[in-house]
Amino acid sequence: MSTANTTAEVTTAPAAQQQRSTQLAKAGDWARRAPLLPALVFVIVLTQLPFIGTLVISFMNWNAYYPDERGFAGLDNYKRVFTDINARQAVVVTVLLTVGVVGISLVLGLAIALLLDRKFLGRGVVRTLMIVPFLIVPVAAALLWKHALYNPEYGLFNGLLKWVFGPNAPQPDWITNNPLWSIIAALVWQWTPFMMLILLAGLQSRPLDVVEAARIDGASSWQIFKNMTLPHLRQYIELSGLLGAIYVVANFDAVFTITSGGLGTANLPYYIYQTFYTAQDYGRASAAGVVVVIATIVIATLALRTVFSLFKEESR
Amino acid sequence: MDPSEIHHRKPPKKAALLGVLAWIVGLLFALPVFWMLLTSFHKETDAAKNPPDVFAPLSLEGYQSFFAAGPWPALLNSLTASVISTTLVILLAFPAAYALSIRPVRKWTDVLFFFLSTKMLPIVAGILPLYLIAQKAHVLDNIWYLIILYTAMNLPIAIWMLRSFLAEVPVEMLEAAQVDGASLTRTLRDVIAPVVMPGIAAAALICFIFSWNELLLARVLTGTVAGTAPVFLTGFVTSQGLFLAKVCAASLVVSLPVLAAGFAAQDKLVQGLSMGAVR
Numbered sequence: 001m002s003t004a005n006t007t008a009e010v011t012t013a014p015a016a017q018q019q020r021s022t023q024l025a026k027a028g029d030w031a032r033r034a035p036l037l038p039a040l041v042f043v044i045v046l047t048q049l050p051f052i053g054t055l056v057i058s059f060m061n062w063n064a065y066y067p068d069e070r071g072f073a074g075l076d077n078y079k080r081v082f083t084d085i086n087a088r089q090a091v092v093v094t095v096l097l098t099v100g101v102v103g104i105s106l107v108l109g110l111a112i113a114l115l116l117d118r119k120f121l122g123r124g125v126v127r128t129l130m131i132v133p134f135l136i137v138p139v140a141a142a143l144l145w146k147h148a149l150y151n152p153e154y155g156l157f158n159g160l161l162k163w164v165f166g167p168n169a170p171q172p173d174w175i176t177n178n179p180l181w182s183i184i185a186a187l188v189w190q191w192t193p194f195m196m197l198i199l200l201a202g203l204q205s206r207p208l209d210v211v212e213a214a215r216i217d218g219a220s221s222w223q224i225f226k227n228m229t230l231p232h233l234r235q236y237i238e239l240s241g242l243l244g245a246i247y248v249v250a251n252f253d254a255v256f257t258i259t260s261g262g263l264g265t266a267n268l269p270y271y272i273y274q275t276f277y278t279a280q281d282y283g284r285a286s287a288a289g290v291v292v293v294i295a296t297i298v299i300a301t302l303a304l305r306t307v308f309s310l311f312k313e314e315s316r
Numbered sequence: 317m318d319p320s321e322i323h324h325r326k327p328p329k330k331a332a333l334l335g336v337l338a339w340i341v342g343l344l345f346a347l348p349v350f351w352m353l354l355t356s357f358h359k360e361t362d363a364a365k366n367p368p369d370v371f372a373p374l375s376l377e378g379y380q381s382f383f384a385a386g387p388w389p390a391l392l393n394s395l396t397a398s399v400i401s402t403t404l405v406i407l408l409a410f411p412a413a414y415a416l417s418i419r420p421v422r423k424w425t426d427v428l429f430f431f432l433s434t435k436m437l438p439i440v441a442g443i444l445p446l447y448l449i450a451q452k453a454h455v456l457d458n459i460w461y462l463i464i465l466y467t468a469m470n471l472p473i474a475i476w477m478l479r480s481f482l483a484e485v486p487v488e489m490l491e492a493a494q495v496d497g498a499s500l501t502r503t504l505r506d507v508i509a510p511v512v513m514p515g516i517a518a519a520a521l522i523c524f525i526f527s528w529n530e531l532l533l534a535r536v537l538t539g540t541v542a543g544t545a546p547v548f549l550t551g552f553v554t555s556q557g558l559f560l561a562k563v564c565a566a567s568l569v570v571s572l573p574v575l576a577a578g579f580a581a582q583d584k585l586v587q588g589l590s591m592g593a594v595r
Contacts, residue, residue, distance in 0.1 A: 032421045035411030035500060039471055040427065042408060046468035047434040053445030112341055120335030126342035131585070132349050135578035137529050139546040140567030143553065144352050147563050154364040154560060156351055162367040189348065194589055201586045201594045239590060250438035252532045257550060269440040269532070276444050277536060289441040300436035304429055310594065311425075 051293065058286035065280050077287035087288060089264060090271035093180065094249060094295075097267055100184040101191055102244045106237065108188065109195025116196070117203045127200075134193040142257035145186035150174040150258075179263035183254050191248070195240045202236030203229070235310055242303035249296055268292045356564035363560040378561030382569065385562075389541075390548035391570070393459055397534075397544060398527040398573075401466035405474045405523050406516060408467070413478035414504060418490060428479065431472040439469070439532055450537055457539040465533055470523040477522070477588055481515030482508065518584030521577040528574055545570045 061073035081087045116127055133141065149156045152173040161169040175182045206229065214224055252269045255261055261270040268288060276285035354370070355363045356379065362372035416424045446465065447456075455461040485508055493507045509516065531546040538547060549570055553563060578585065586594050 029422070031500075032415055032419050034415075035504075036415035036421055036427065039408040039412035039431075039475065043431060043434055043468055043471050046465060047437060047442065050442030050445040050449075051437060053448070054441055057444060112338075115334060115338040115341065118331070118334065120331070120338060122339065126338050128579070128582070129342035129346040131578065131582065132346045132575070135525075135575045136349060136567070136571045137546060137549070137574055139529075139531055139549045140571050143549060143563055143567050144348055147553070147560055148352055148355055149348060151560075154366050154368075156348075156368065159366050159368040189345070192345070197586045198590050198594055201590075236594065239594065243590065246436050246438075250440060252440065253546070256531070256535075269438065272440050272443075273532070273536070276447075282444055282448075286444055289444065292438055293441045296436060296438055296441075300433060303436065304433060307432065308429065 054286045054289045057282050058290050060283050060286075062282040063280055064282060073283055077283040078291075080284050081287045081291060084284075086266065087271060090266050090268045090288075091291075093265060094267040094269075094292075096180060097184060097187070097251065097255075098245050098248045100180075101187040101248045102241050104184070105188045105191040105195050105244065106241050108192045109240065110199050110233075110237070112192065112196045113199035113203055116200055130196060131193050133189050134191075134197075136190070138190065138253040139257055141190055142186060142254045145182070145189070146175065146258045150182055175259065176263065179259050179265045183258050183265055186258060187248065187251065187254055191244055194244060198240040198243075199233060199236055202233050206232050235306060238306045239303070239310065242299055242306060245299050246296065246303060249292070249299065268295075352564045352568060355561055356568050358561050360558035360561050363564070364558050375561075378565035379569070381562045382566045385552065385566075387545070387548055387566070387569070390543050390545045393538075393542055394528055394545040394570075395573075396459055397462050397466055398524050401463045401470065401527050402520050402523045404463070404467040405470045406520055409471055409474035409478050409519070410509070410516070411500070411504060412471075412475050413482050414500075414508065416475065417479045417482040418485065418508070428476070431475050435469075435472040443532065443536055446533070447536055456537060457541045457543075459538070459542040461537060462534060462542060462544070465537075466527040466530065469530070469533075470526055473526070473588060474519045474523055477519040477584075478512070478515060480587065481512045481519075485511050515584070518581045518588065521581035522585070522588035524577050525574050525581075528577075 058077055059073060059075070060070065061076065062070050112130065116123060116130070136144070147155070152158055152171055155174070157174060158169075158171045161171065211224055211228055214228060219227075250269055251267065252273065255265055255267055255270045256273075259265045261267075261274060266274065269292070272285050272288045272292070275281050275288060279285075357374045357376070358369075358372050359375045359377050360381075362369050362375075363378070365372070415421050416428055421427065450456045450458075450461055489507060489511070490503070493503045498507065529546065530544075531550070534544040534547045535550065538544065549566060552566055553559060581588065
């Protein structure tokens, strides 16, 4: 704070400026940094330090039920994570969930963005309707799907089946029959609007005079889409896909609410939660946490690169 | 030029069909929420009918039994956590965004991308140390601990959003303030803040939504005292008997603030969700 005051004084007394120019350059540097520091320190302390803690604990033998056995464990926890059948299952589930949700909601989001990128009666209303699923609290959305839609006795899906096919209609138990797909569908419903919004913004930033020129030159809609729209959208597709992946990899709410990790749907965040919260195995939970971070870093690096190229374009 | 003007050369019939299709898709996506709304106003016995009885008499039974379950402490906790953490986020992010756009520090892009990268670290990767610290410091089930964590969680988004708004502040305005010898605090408060108010509001609304929605931290770090609305919702469906109308009412009530904030920030939603990369 004191550095900020120094510059304020200096600007009011320009005569003093020449004498202390080197000192000032330093003070100026700090004056520039001062407004940034509180936020930077805050974020470092609360996001980086805990992760270092996780890293340290991942090499320890630490189970809260056996406090006397605490000690260094080397790579044991990692070995246990990679040999534990539940952990391996959690990795598979995480990949399936992420690829499924991001893939499907990207394709749907793109199709809907293209539909909304044209003028029709009530376009604003439809756009608003589309955003609604994203504005339901995730836990509430999961409860809605689990009880009001999937429930075999009174859920809407089986209700519709009875409506259409009469009293002898099949009444499947959606979640028990397809646990993972049940979660994927609920998440696709919430994430398609996210993809759609970013892709629609991308579509609307398209240079239209060029498209118009191509159309006058006799290019077909498909040619324009394939050769002009899609290349322009590439960055936006990458960005929405990668950001979506970062959120879906870390998803806890839907798995926790819809299946409580049962029926083979425990993903890594749920596995970690269970290992540390229920089984109190701090070492193994931390090793799994480190594995999640390594997996996320791959996606995050790609995501950061995409943001960076968009960022460069914007500042040009 | 309006993007849709190019399309009007399509045969009108096809264009109209695509418009109808867009409407159908939009209604399908909103249908579960409409269904939730309708069910929340039905009696439990009607809500459990199969096939569904759409025209069953409306009733407030669901809402009554939700509010009878004592959701107010949880709703208040959520409100406290979201509003205070959002205020802290803006107070910290605004000067930081200034230092990353108007008078940028050296290597400001690196700093900016560092902030973004912290957002990509899943919460689950740090949750155990956060839990152990809370246990040691006796702040488990303390709403202030949650507030501080939510502040850190949302700071990167707010900094990115605010930075992109601050970059649009006209230079002349800042030069004038500098000539007048205004201090940093005054420049931020009296010169820049009024200009970027819509941006600050949008960033605040988006941070509010993320705090309000958060489950994992709240679930692990709070209990009976500081539990938030999402935690309340997860523990809500343990009772026996019919509960569908009650669940729908609860889900709607808890989602109302998010729906309100989301519609208010609708134009800036994209910018917030894409960390300010897309406008």
